[in-house]
Amino acid sequence: MNKTTISLKRLIPGLIIGPASWLGPYIVMNSLFLPALIQNFNAAHKVELVALFSTCGMIVAALSNMIAGALSDKTKSRFGKRAPWLLGGAFVFMLAMIAASFSPNIPVLLAAWMVGQAALNFIVAPMVAWIDFAPKDGRGTASSAYGGLGMALGNNGFNVIGAMFLSQYRLGFIIFGIITFIGVAIATFIVHEPSNLDEEIEEKAPKPKLTLKDAASIFPRWSIGRDYYMALIAKLFQGVGNFAITGYILYIMTDFLHRGSQTQSSIQLINLIMLIFGVFMGFVAGPVSDKFKILKLPVGFSTLFLALAALMLFFFRDTFGIITYAFAAGIGMGMWNSLDNLLNLEVIPDQNRVAFFLGVYNLGNTITQAIAPVLAAAVISLFGYSGIFIVSFVFSLIGGVLILGIKSVKR
Helix, strand or coil: CCCCCCHHHHHHHHHHHHHHHHHHHHHHHHHHHHHHHHHHHHHHHHHHHHHHHHHHHHHHHHHHHHHHHHHHHHHHCCCCCCCHHHHHHHHHHHHHEEEEECCCHHHHHHHHHHHHHHHHHHHHHHHHHHHHHHHHHHHHHHHHHHHHHHHHHHHHHHHHHHHHHHHHHHHHHHHHHHHHHHHHCCCCCCCHCCCCCCCCCCCCCCCCCCHHHHHHHHCCCHHHHHHHHHHHHHHHHHHHHHHHHCCCCHHHHHHHHHHHHHHHHHHHHHHHHHHHHHHHHHHHHHHHHHHHHHCHHHHHHHHHHHHHHHHHHCCCCCCEEEEEEHHHHHHHHHHHHHHHHHHHHHHCCCCHHHHHHHHHHHHCCCHHHHHHHHHHHHHHHHHCCHHHHHHHHHHHHHHHHHHHCCCCCCC
16 A cells, blocks of 8 residues: 655644644643633532543544544545545534534533534544655654644644633633644645545455454553553643643632633743744654654753643742743643654554554643543642642653653654
8 A cells, every 4th residue: 555645845844733733722721711601600519520521522522533544444435535534523512512502501511512522523633644655754843743833833822822712711612623624624625635536445354243252352462562552651641731720720710829800811921932833843842853863852851841831830929920820831831742643653563553643642632631620620629729730740750760761762
């Protein structure tokens, strides 16, 4: 089977616009609009309800992501194997967010949010597989465009704008839902994946019936997939450490740091600083990785900056703490996002199922945002808001240790 290759001139713009278009609106709605609407419905139980939404979202995201990746890998169309799912997922996500904006109560909001979670993962799993279309000597640059630039814009750039809609969060759901569809459509058009109708897929002899062993073989045993599983577990720890803070950033600002009227400007400041350093690392990390053939070390050591960031807010509960948190987290997340997808691409156990394995790996961008609030809610109830910074510190370091334990990538 001949591998499809797309030039970096087309791939890089798509890998920047695409992830920014799905991740940015999702981050804004998940960290700002959803908590604000939940608080409007039931302020007394807002922390528990955020955890409930996260738990349900985690289950839906995990299932839909694996299904989307598997279907994408097997798709044949004149638009390629990824584009149909990307556009369909983006359209349904937009409709779900519009429905969320008109929700009259918690049950309707939960239903709309779950549909949105499923649709979102039909964008995530196929899109990250675009990195595999890059020429061999440009993979680091492609990964950096997706993670360092696209995800930096998504994680932080949109929050700067999103904070302006805190008082109009229902309208925000509609606007950012539409942005997702338009952005994903533009990215898909730019990449312009070629037809794969003539692609020859290696066929395996049919089996008389599906056994439990066959079902388990979807994921290879530890001895084969060890490094992939190490990277996946590391991403979960790193992601939970990061989102334990960002998932409750609105409540941290109001209930822990008591920023009051400065809440909006503080959130914008954090995201602006993180955006600047995230974009900077996006420009630098990938090309440096390609040139010096280093990958595991920068990904592993990026977690030190995330651990440091958590301590800054723990010890300095003022503007200085906010700025130093944003500075350290911006460098750490920028370096991680620039290269972690490429690292995962290097340790995938089955190159015929790239979208499936990359999709499962990228559950770290959605499932950790589901796990983190559940864990953070428990920690807040036991130790107060200060406890989540210690959780973030420890989890970030564990993620780094696991990355450095990968064997097949030497440095």
